[in-house]
Structures are given as C-alpha cells and as structure tokens.
Amino acid sequence: MHVLLVAGLPHSQIAGRLWLDGKTVRRFARATTSDEPINGAPTRRRGTSDRHAVYLTARWNAGVTSTRQLHQELCDGCPDLGSSPANGSLPSPHL
Structure with a gap:
C-alpha cells in the first residue's frame, strides 16, 4: 500500500486496486509503523x-x-x- 501511496495514487484508487475500504487505506496511510493500525484503537466490536x-x-x-x-x-x-x-x-x- 505504501508503494502506491509513494507513487502518488489517491486513496480511492488504492482502495479499488487492493479491494479495501477507503477508511482502511486512510488508517494505514496515516500509520507511522506497520504495526500501528493493528495495535492502535480497537477497530471492531467485541x-x-x-x-x-x-x-x-x-x-x-x-x-x-x-x-x-x-x-x-x-x-x-x-x-x-x-x-x-x-x-x-x-x-x-x-x-
């Protein structure tokens, strides 16, 4: 995903290519490390x-x-x- 971000693709195109939700792409794009989106705040209900x-x-x-x-x-x-x-x-x- 970061390769696509560095290449300058918009989040919507990355989401479409990787079959991800736009929110997921934004969350990973904002992360400073690869573990951050997973270990951050809970992303789903219990x-x-x-x-x-x-x-x-x-x-x-x-x-x-x-x-x-x-x-x-x-x-x-x-x-x-x-x-x-x-x-x-x-x-x-x-x-």
Whole structure:
C-alpha cells in the first residue's frame, strides 16, 4: 500500500486496486509503523468468540485445528477440560 501511496495514487484508487475500504487505506496511510493500525484503537466490536479466545488458543496450540471440533467442544460444554497434551490444563471456555 505504501508503494502506491509513494507513487502518488489517491486513496480511492488504492482502495479499488487492493479491494479495501477507503477508511482502511486512510488508517494505514496515516500509520507511522506497520504495526500501528493493528495495535492502535480497537477497530471492531467485541465478538461472541472473544470470551472463548484463551480456551480456543490453548486447544489450537494443543494441535486441535479443526474448527468444527472446536465449535462442537464449545457447544457441548467441554467436559474434558481437565487436561491437554500441550500444557496439562485448559481454561474454561465458559467465562
């Protein structure tokens, strides 16, 4: 994106080329570092999966990469939360 900005393209053309929203282009154009737009102020509302993030991350790191299985575990109430091959215990998905 910065290459296109340096080349002098307007934000609207950059947005069209990269299939991004104009606000996204402006946010990245104003950033002084590549991490700034991501680590800055929150850009979205809190999702329903956010409260399960710690549990899902632990399960993913334990090798469970099937989203279908992870979803099913959340729906079933996760009866086997007591242990994990990765770290010995998992946080509850129901906070």
